[in-house]
């Protein structure tokens with residue numbers, strides 16, 4: 001019975017060794033029949049998207065990430081060139097860095113990379129590095145936050161080889177993201193403290209004319225690569241954002257692009273039954289009633305894919321997590337994504353998956369090849385790879401026995417091509433799902449609220465700084481003077497105290513704590 005169902009519901013693309021098993025998602029024919037009009041609309045929507053329609057109405061933008069791996073699809077010559085020219089330029093640049101035609105200002109080749117970026121301007125390069133960048137030509141380090149201690153740690157690691165031999169990539173589509181700007185200024189300060197000029201060690205990847213672009217010109221960066229407004233941050237790994245670092249690392253970027261292109265060819269086909277991305281989108285819809293009622297747990301059984309769930313978190317949650325649908329109706333859509341790797345998670349949270357609250361479905365990612373080269377026997381006739389496979393199959397079965405659904409995606413090994421395949425699959429699944437639930441997957445209005453509130457907090461923090469006097473005062477006292485919220489003022493004061501700018505004397509509760517110079 002389950003064998004028949006497996007055979008009927010597995011979709012295989014044997015030409016690149018891919019398969020997806022949806023048999024444990026229990027999607028029935030009646031559901032598929034009912035979804036037919038929505039499926040047809042999703043195919044029409046994505047065809048329009050790929051043809052260059054403004055499918056991101058709020059931002060009045062096209063969505064062109066599918067063109068990045070097949071420029072001939074782009075609707076105009078200008079757009080085609082916007083894909084091919086930077087691609088040729090970044091390959092040329094990487095080649096010159098590798099062959100020593102571009103060297104560090106102090107002489108000598110660049111030996112390592114510091115990438116400064118956040119969100120889509122870091123997650124893709126981090127995934128690529130972890131999955132397929134092992135032993136690459138240039139090791140890569142990241143600033144992906146505004147945490148000063150985190151940056152200090154990275155700078156100290158970079159100093160082992162030397163900042164003078166470190167190529168800095170500052171990546172920001174908008175060119176105005178605060179964390180990235182801070183990271184760049186922190187890196188610049190570290191270079192200057194070491195007696196080095198920052199600009200001649202740096203490269204910018206950003207929108208033309210952005211603040212960062214202007215800064216890069218002013219500071220005499222080595223070069224700049226453009227980032228187009230029709231590529232979203234979370235789908236930018238195949239644009240200059242992902243390809244500049246990958247090419248510098250010596251990763252086979254043509255193969256990476258080819259993998260996504262190969263998946264695109266299959267999932268562009270309008271036969272829903274054999275379209276892995278459409279079937280996956282339908283399975284998500286079925287599992288969560290089209291309302292994201294079930295979370296997605298991502299479990300790749302391969303260490304090198306450990307960042308894939310983190311990558312998918314942004315791709316899925318920032319795309320699908322929306323308050324309003326395209327008709328302006330309040331829908332609060334989304335699918336929560338989390339995960340790490342198997343079998344490691346078996347010893348952490350799989351207990352809850354098997355027995356606890358039933359609010360998820362699992363996405364297993366199987367990598368068929370265990371390792372390159374010979375392995376040992378850990379038991380008679382049994383290898384570590386056999387165990388990894390055994391745990392995947394065992395967990396899938398145990399979960400299904402207790403009514404927990406799962407998808408299993410299989411790839412032969414983790415290569416640039418296969419990583420492209422996986423990314424291509426999930427990008428198109430997100431596009432389809434967004435159509436099925438009628439939302440704009442390509443804007444992120446909610447992100448702005450937190451940024452605005454942070455700006456307000458920073459303004460208040462400076463106002464509070466100006467009010468600290470030698471006399472000990474409470475947060476409500478300072479707040480009255482500033483006509484501000486006492487809790488906000490309290491958090492400003494405790495931050496200043498923790499960083500040695502003011503003294504704190506604890507009272508019996510926060511209202512009783514006093515602060516002085």
Ligand SMILES: O=P(O)(O)OC[C@H]1O[C@H](O)[C@H](O)[C@@H](O)[C@@H]1O
Pocket residue numbers: 118119120121171172173174175176177180233234318444447
């Ligand atoms: O590349 P940047 O413009 O610096 O943006 C970096 C990230 O920050 C924003 O807040 C967005 O929510 C992300 O989608 C984006 O990837």
